[in-house]
Amino acid sequence: MSPKTLYDKIWDAHVAHEAEDGTSLLYIDRHLVHEVTSPQAFEGLRMAGRSVRAPDKTIAVPDHNVPTTLDRDNAATMTEDSRIQVEALDTNAKEFGIHYYPVSDVRQGIVHIVGPEQGWTLPGMTVVCGDSHTATHGAFGALAHGIGTSEVEHVLATQTLIQQKSKNMKVEITGKLRPGVTAKDITLSVIGETGTAGGTGYVIEYCGEAIRDLSMEGRMTVCNMAIEGGARAGLIAPDEKTFEYCMGRPHAPKGAQWEAALNWWKTLYSDDDAEWDLVLTLKGEDIAPVVTWGTSPEDVLPITATVPAASEFEGGKVDAAQRSLDYMGLTPGTPLNEIEIDTVFIGSCTNGRIEDLRAAAEILKGKKKKDGIRAMVVPGSGLVRAQAEEEGLADIFKEAGFEWRLAGCSMCLAMNPDQLAPQERCAATSNRNFEGRQGRGGRTHLVSPGMAAAAAITGKLTDVREMM
Amino acid sequence: MDKFENFSGVAAPMPMINIDTDMIIPKQFLKTIKRSGLGVNLFDEMRYDGDGNEIADFVLNKPQYRAAEIIVAGKNFGCGSSREHAPWAIKDFGIRCVIAPSFADIFFNNSFKNGILLITLPQEQIDVLMKDAEKGANARMEIDLDTQTITTSDGESIGFEVDAFKKHCLQEGLDDIGLTMANVASIDTFEAAASAARPWV
Numbered sequence: 001m002s003p004k005t006l007y008d009k010i011w012d013a014h015v016a017h018e019a020e021d022g023t024s025l026l027y028i029d030r031h032l033v034h035e036v037t038s039p040q041a042f043e044g045l046r047m048a049g050r051s052v053r054a055p056d057k058t059i060a061v062p063d064h065n066v067p068t069t070l071d072r073d074n075a076a077t078m079t080e081d082s083r084i085q086v087e088a089l090d091t092n093a094k095e096f097g098i099h100y101y102p103v104s105d106v107r108q109g110i111v112h113i114v115g116p117e118q119g120w121t122l123p124g125m126t127v128v129c130g131d132s133h134t135a136t137h138g139a140f141g142a143l144a145h146g147i148g149t150s151e152v153e154h155v156l157a158t159q160t161l162i163q164q165k166s167k168n169m170k171v172e173i174t175g176k177l178r179p180g181v182t183a184k185d186i187t188l189s190v191i192g193e194t195g196t197a198g199g200t201g202y203v204i205e206y207c208g209e210a211i212r213d214l215s216m217e218g219r220m221t222v223c224n225m226a227i228e229g230g231a232r233a234g235l236i237a238p239d240e241k242t243f244e245y246c247m248g249r250p251h252a253p254k255g256a257q258w259e260a261a262l263n264w265w266k267t268l269y270s271d272d273d274a275e276w277d278l279v280l281t282l283k284g285e286d287i288a289p290v291v292t293w294g295t296s297p298e299d300v301l302p303i304t305a306t307v308p309a310a311s312e313f314e315g316g317k318v319d320a321a322q323r324s325l326d327y328m329g330l331t332p333g334t335p336l337n338e339i340e341i342d343t344v345f346i347g348s349c350t351n352g353r354i355e356d357l358r359a360a361a362e363i364l365k366g367k368k369k370k371d372g373i374r375a376m377v378v379p380g381s382g383l384v385r386a387q388a389e390e391e392g393l394a395d396i397f398k399e400a401g402f403e404w405r406l407a408g409c410s411m412c413l414a415m416n417p418d419q420l421a422p423q424e425r426c427a428a429t430s431n432r433n434f435e436g437r438q439g440r441g442g443r444t445h446l447v448s449p450g451m452a453a454a455a456a457i458t459g460k461l462t463d464v465r466e467m468m
Numbered sequence: 469m470d471k472f473e474n475f476s477g478v479a480a481p482m483p484m485i486n487i488d489t490d491m492i493i494p495k496q497f498l499k500t501i502k503r504s505g506l507g508v509n510l511f512d513e514m515r516y517d518g519d520g521n522e523i524a525d526f527v528l529n530k531p532q533y534r535a536a537e538i539i540v541a542g543k544n545f546g547c548g549s550s551r552e553h554a555p556w557a558i559k560d561f562g563i564r565c566v567i568a569p570s571f572a573d574i575f576f577n578n579s580f581k582n583g584i585l586l587i588t589l590p591q592e593q594i595d596v597l598m599k600d601a602e603k604g605a606n607a608r609m610e611i612d613l614d615t616q617t618i619t620t621s622d623g624e625s626i627g628f629e630v631d632a633f634k635k636h637c638l639q640e641g642l643d644d645i646g647l648t649m650a651n652v653a654s655i656d657t658f659e660a661a662a663s664a665a666r667p668w669v
Contacts, residue, residue, distance in 0.1 A: 016658035017651045023633050025651060027658055029669045037551065039501035048645070057669075065499065081499035088501055125669065132550040132574060148552035148578035149503075150644065158648045160655055164631075196486060197544040197570055230547065232573050253668030261668045296486050316485035316542045323484070413549075415495045422518070434490040434548060436513045 003271035005168045006237050007203045010143040010268070014126050016160055025160040029125040030142075032111045033060040033098070033152070035089040036415070037130030041153035042092040051096065053159040058098040059120055062086045063110045064415045066103055068378050068405035073104070082416065096156075109381025109407035112136040112349040116220065117383055119249025123238035123265040128155055133349045133431065135226040139219035140246070141238035141268045143203070146227060166232045167277035169202035170270075173210035175284040180465040182289075182359065183218035184351060184429070184448035186210065187225040189287045192300030193280060199231030202278060205270060206236050210284035216245040217355035224350045225431055228297040237269040289464050291336055292433045292446040294324030299433070303451070303463045307334045327435055328443050329423065336461050339445070343426040344375040344456040345438070346449055347405075348412035351429035352380025354387050356449040360429075361393040363453035363467050369401040370459035376403040376418070378410040400456070414438045427455035469583050471641035475564065476610040476619075477537030479601035480527045485542035489575065492546065492554040506553055507560030528561075532604035538611065540594065540601045541568040546575025555579040565611050567618070569594050580634045581644060585613060587628045596624065613639060 004012070017025040031054075038060070045051065052058055065082035066072060075083060086103065093100035101108045107118065112133055115121045127137045127144035130152040137144035151161055171190055191198075204226050206219075214222065219236045226234025243262060246252045253261045288302035299321075301308070309332035310322035325332065330339070346352075346360050357377065369375045377397045379385035385407055388394050394404050411418040412430035420426055420442025429452050433444040445461060454462040497509045515526050522529045528536060539558075545568040546554060555578045558566070565585040579586050589597070600607055600620040607621035613635060618626045637644070648655075663669065 014662075017654035019633070021632055025648060025655065027655070027662060036498050040503050040552075043501070050645070079499070085499055085501060122668070124666075130550055130552075132548065134550075146550035146574050148550055148555075148574060148581065150552060150578065150581035154645050154648065157645050158652070158655060159659070160648060162644060162648065196547050197572070200544070200570060200573055227574075230544070230572060257668045261666070264666065296488075316483065319483075320485050320542075413495050415498065432488075432490070432548065434488045436494050437490050440494070440513055440518065 003273040003275070005270040005274045005276070006141060006205055006235055006268055007143065007168055010124055010126065011165060013124065022164060024163050024165070026126060026163045028128055028155050028159050028161060029057060030115070030120050030127040031058045031155050032115050032127065032129035032134065033058060034064055034111045034129070034131060035062040035085045036064045037149050038092065038152055039085060039088045040149050041156055042096065044153040045156055050157045052098060052156045055097040057159065058156065059115065060089055060093045060098055061101040061108055061111050061114050062089050062103055064409045064413065066408040067416050068408045068410045068418060070406065072406060077417070106382040106386065109384065110349045110352060110409055112224070113352060113380035113384065116140065117249070117381055119246060119252035122246055122252060122261070123242060124268050128161065132227045133224050135234050136220050136224040136349055138223035138226065138233050138235040139216060140242055141235060141265070143233055143235065145233040166203045167201055168275070169199065169204045169231065169278040169280070170276045171204050171206050172208040172279070172281045173206065173284050174208045174281060175210060176213065177210050177284045177287060180289050180450065180468055181287050182448040182450065183214050183221035185287050185290050187222045188290045188292065188297065188300045188446060189282060190280070191225065191229045191297050192290070193282065194229045196228060196296055196298045197230045199226065199229035202231050203233045203235060204229070204231045206234060211236060212239065215355055216241055217353040220353065221350055225297065228431060238265050289448065289451055291451065291461055293328065293330060293336060294321065295327055295433055295435050296320070296324070297431070297433060297446065299324060301336060303336055303461060305336055307332050307336065337463055339461045340459055341425045341427050341445070341455055341461065342374060343420060343424055344369070344373060344452050345411045345426055345428040345430065346376070346452050347378030347380065347410055348430035349380065350431040351449050352378065352384065354384050356429065357384065357388045357393050360449040360453040361396040363450050363464060364400040364457070365396050367400055367457050369456040373456055373459055375401060375456045376405055376411070378405040379407050381407045402456070411438050427452045427461060469641040469643060472583055472585060472613055472638040474612045474614060475537065476608045477564070478533060478535060478605050479538035479540050479597065479609045480533040480536035481598050481601035482527060482539055482541045483598055486544045486547055487541055489546060489548035489551050489554045493551065493557040498551055498553050503556050504560060506557035507562065510557040510561040535562065537562055537564050538609055539563055539566045540597045541566060543569040545571050547572040550574045552578045552582070555582045555584055559584055567594065567597055580638065583638060583641065585611065585638060587618070589626065589628060593626050596620065596626070
């Protein structure tokens with residue numbers, strides 16, 4: 001048998017039909033649904049008189065629009081159009097009989113945090129969602145990627161996707177990370193190397209000692225941003241950490257089925273002699289705590305660097321960099337650690353899990369945010385929030401002057417009331433620094449949770465290693 | 469879906485690289501539960517100021533490009549989110565074809581599913597088309613999907629590649645779900661075998 005990559009193995013196990021030109025119908029094991037990209041899909045089913053083919057494999061949760069303030073039970077906290085979208089999901093979930101975690105459920109949260117937490121996401125699965133950060137689930141060795149609303153409707157109706165196979169890319173992070181360097185720094189540094197289009201046409205498998213050393217939470221952070229590098233999906237081969245994370249979760253297999261699953265999961269790795277279309281290797285020790293300076297996730301530099309000049313780039317990037325500098329209000333040559341910020345946002349599907357909150361709390365313990373800084377922690381799910389309260393993290397955040405919020409996507413994309421004002425500058429643990437992403441005119445610097453916490457204390461972008 | 473017909477139209481030049489989905493349609497317009505009506509908000513934050521007034525020097529606000537049906541753009545067009553609102557807005561504005569050196573993966577799939585032709589060409593050819601687009605409303609570009617050719621206003625022909633299945637779907641205006649339903653027996657067979665092999669799924 002010819003050697004295969006992990007991606008090849010999962011792909012082969014899910015092809016339901018293959019046409020002569022290689023166009024395949026890929027069977028989907030888990031379909032996650034949220035309120036923003038699904039209403040038109042359900043409406044399409046209704047118009048065509050179709051049903052959901054596999055409601056048991058379809059899981060819905062509202063996350064993008066929901067307010068995260070403590071008064072969110074009051075309908076007035078949502079704008080009319082947000083409320084209509086959330087209500088549409090309520091109605092569609094009931095009408096089509098799919099699994100559903102409403103806003104009132106303690107398990108509600110960001111769809112990419114809820115899926116793994118509830119054991120819906122398991123190794124070797126195909127997982128899709130009408131959201132680009134579906135790549136997160138690749139941390140389990142699942143083939144997971146974002147789809148558009150037409151494809152959401154297609155999966156609802158047929159439980160398959162029309163797909164062409166991607167190419168295989170290996171990203172290896174060798175050796176150990178230095179203190180203060182996290183999964184977020186790995187994933188941003190990789191995008192800094194490849195650019196935001198470098199992964200286009202590929203599925204990335206992350207491997208190497210530094211990846212193996214990461215917790216499941218850290219691996220989810222790495223895979224989450226595979227899409228920012230343009231890749232269809234990011235994957236990490238499952239291992240003992242993966243199995244331990246999955247075991248006992250509500251929707252993970254039990255008993256004999258667990259054993260059967262484990263036997264298969266243990267075959268899910270890339271064969272030694274598998275062929276790669278592209279390989280990128282970074283040394284773990286070379287990765288520094290990083291921050292983005294521009295309006296593309298590829299605009300990554302170590303916190304010890306200075307703001308670059310547009311002239312340092314080539315081709316179309318010269319104009320793009322100048323536009324970014326103007327938008328971000330930055331002068332070339334300014335040390336990044338002197339850039340003053342107004343807001344700190346800790347949360348999102350990238351960094352809203354318990355380990356992220358622990359890392360931020362570790363820096364904030366016994367300290368206070370700088371006066372005048374707006375700082376908020378938005379846990380990724382109701383269960384993350386509950387656990388953080390139990391561990392005393394919530395108290396640390398509150399004593400440091402942070403707002404302690406309910407779960408949702410919040411200021412990552414600012415579809416709910418959490419937004420930046422024009423020119424307001426934010427250190428954010430989220431995934432995109434696009435123009436207007438966190439609010440029209442808002443300026444986003446992407447960082448790790450520890451770096452975000454450090455920035456809250458000093459009021460400027462800060463090297464977390466100085467606080468450790 | 470409407471069938472894609474060959475056409476000639478005005479092409480708007482947008483040489484910027486990495487035009488992302490948040491630029492194409494900002495998040496505040498994702499709160500709709502419909503597919504239509506987004507054209508007026510296409511490129512909203514580049515097209516209008518904070519008070520909702522048109523920004524005169526934005527390309528689609530210029531008189532010669534207000535009725536553009538083609539965009540010629542920089543590399544990695546459509547990067548970012550999976551929001552199909554991006555192609556919905558593009559289509560609703562009246563754009564039927566986008567030409568760029570590269571496109572982001574999800575945006576690429578989403579566009580074809582809405583009858584929009586995306587053409588990928590090397591940068592040198594994009595440079596030729598960009599120059600042609602910069603000539604304004606009198607310079608109409610011709611898009612021929614049958615022969616897979618773009619003809620510039622100077623009569624220069626540039627061939628392009630397109631996936632045969634995607635071309636077929638565009639030209640026939642085919643609904644993907646209908647096509648897949650024709651293979652429902654394969655799905656049934658696969659599902660039964662998979663659930664025997666991996667009953668925990």
